[in-house]
Amino acid sequence: MRRLFIRLAWIAAGYLLLAVPLSRYYDRYYQRHPDLCDKTDWILSRRGMAADDVFLGSSRAYNMVDVPLYQELTGRRAVNLGTSGSNYAENFLLLRQFVKHENTVRRVWLQADIYSLDADAAFSAPFHAYQFMPWLSDPEVAGVVREQVELPHYLLWAYVPFAKYIEFNGEYNLYKLLRGGFACAEGPFDASLGSELLAAAAQPLARKPVRAFGVNPEDLRGLERLLAWCRASGIEVVLYEAPEYLPFTDQPANRAALEDTLAQAAFSAGLPWLRFREPEIWSQDTLFADATHLNAAGTRRFTQELAARALLLP
């Protein structure tokens, strides 16, 4: 048995000898060589931006606010930090890292709707832990990752050198690294300032089956943490509910109760909750890609509405 332990100790030592420097190299390399075609990487690579308005949330922010148009209509500098299928914990990390990377933000437009209150039900994987692996040595990032993933996974990533890059070797790929980084050195987001508009869908829109949503206490805590951090950082927050295709909003059955919870959360934080539900606009099939996402034409229409309301704010 002793011989086995000695051999295992040698193997472990050999692994550490390889893994510790490699892990540090990967951390540095992937912090400095982001995949600029990936929205999260693009956000994490921004430096020195001064934004009057930041749009934050899931795809209902990412794909539904046309930032160049917004800038044109308001004369304010803006950036879209929305990412597909992300919960408030991920939104918080992205905003925090954005500010930490010498970018300034005056106001955050935070998407708040029934889907963001129950991200586990709304999205297939609401927290994309792999995106934050190069930043895991930052205690704040580590803290959020720890609460979002199972503890054994977190311990493995945090304390076994290079384990995080082994698990996510598809994303942090040796082949890409040897080839000199990601092929996408200049992504589409520089021009669109983080927005990506969706194509029009076949009409009429396909009715989605009813899905049950509730209030996930973790998501509610995530919202509260984000609001508290913004307050402490001197960043104004506006909560808003992006449009949905109104003929479909009879579902789920507990929608009214969920909306009350959001109104209450906004009221408690002393924040406005802007809703975009004008039936004469948001009942038109031609503005939507699906029941919960606007297409490009709809996004432009919504951005005009958003800009009009923004101009009313101090």
Add this chain to the structure above:
Amino acid sequence: MLFNSLHFLVFLVLVLSAYYGLPHRLRWLLLLLASLYFYMVWNPVYILLLLAATSVDYLGAYRMSMLPDPAARRPWLILSMSLNLGILFTFKYFNFISRSVTGLAQQFDPGFEGVVHELILPMGISFYTFQAMSYAIDVYRGELKAERHAGMYFLFITFFPQLVAGPIERAGNLLGQLRKHVQFDYARFTSGIRQAAWGMFKKVVIADRLAPMVNEVYNAPEEYTGVSLALATFLFAYQIYCDFSGYSDIALGTARMLGIDLMDNFNRPYYAKSITEFWRRWHISLSTWFRDYVYIPLGGNRVVKWRWYYNLFITFLVSGIWHGANWTFVIWGALHGLYIVAEQAVRLPAFRGRLWDALRVGWVFVLVGISWVFFRANTVSDAWLILGRMIGGIPESLALLRSDPVKHLYLGQDSGYFLISVFAVACLEAVQLMQRRQGVRYFFEDRPAWFRWSFYAALLLMMIFFGMYHDKSEFIYFQF
């Protein structure tokens, strides 16, 4: 619990530590509790089904052992067999038969509505029921003494390394070993680690890496043609081999770390020079099960020729049905039955030489590859479509390979991913070519230290950089 998970790694370290720390008399209990936990991680309720079925088998066999007259033993055997086959039928085949009958009935009465249940298929059901049946039959035949220790019998059925996907062990091999006083043996333990690591390599570096490419094509076969379909089928042949033999290697390696030798389940099947030989090398524990409990009771080859062919065909047909409740598996089994019958009926000239052997190996691979189309296709019509377009669409596909290589050559992945996959398969073949004797563990044991350690380092590096861990997939044979 998946072998390729962190959960299993922690579980195994704890079990091994406790196993070698406990006195011999308590080890069976530890292994039994660990095995029950291993199964309950998947679905705690279904352990009751397993234990209920196992209890009846235990009592039936115990009763049979006290009855000297075969006629008196028969009702107990029938009870045990009915229970196991009944469970299999209910969970695995009822919906398939019901849907098939409904489809047929609706040809005459469009309003006919069949009955289906929504029960989940218990993991490993085909494996543990077959293991239990072999035990009952062996006791009935008087070839095995019934196990009196109920705990030891439960452990024989539920022993975690082989519980959910085999090898389908025989009581004669496993029960005795479970009783044996195992001392820690360095050479044996490390050979277990090596075999498990090799199995893990096959699973995470090859099978799981090939899966997205195969799925891309087989889930939308109408979008592909010619070479792309042939390539996906070729890759599936390696995917399923590495997936299942990888599982078996991990199972054998894990058991070996506990001082227990399970039966070998694979022996380089794609090096077979005939279909008969293929089945002596592929899923050996199932092949021998069907040989001993289906083929030989039907009369084997000690009958007139047509009856012999019939026995062969029926055995493979049943083997196909064992694999899954779907017409694709039925056709897959029937196809292998036809191959075997044709092989026996048409004897090829016995040339000698490496070139002739290589031709035969290639021919068998092609035949097996054709059968894999049915095994993997989602429906029978998909399988026919794939076979038709694979042969007829070659000229068209050559142009598509040039115009859209990402879709038609790399099968939806980038060129780097594709090249790594090909490299991993090449590594597998290099090792298999170097294997002289049966079983991968001998491959490591016979080599000089520098070679072994270089090999381990290369294996480790490939698993680190090219293994697929995040999107963990179940082993294909778990569904059976």
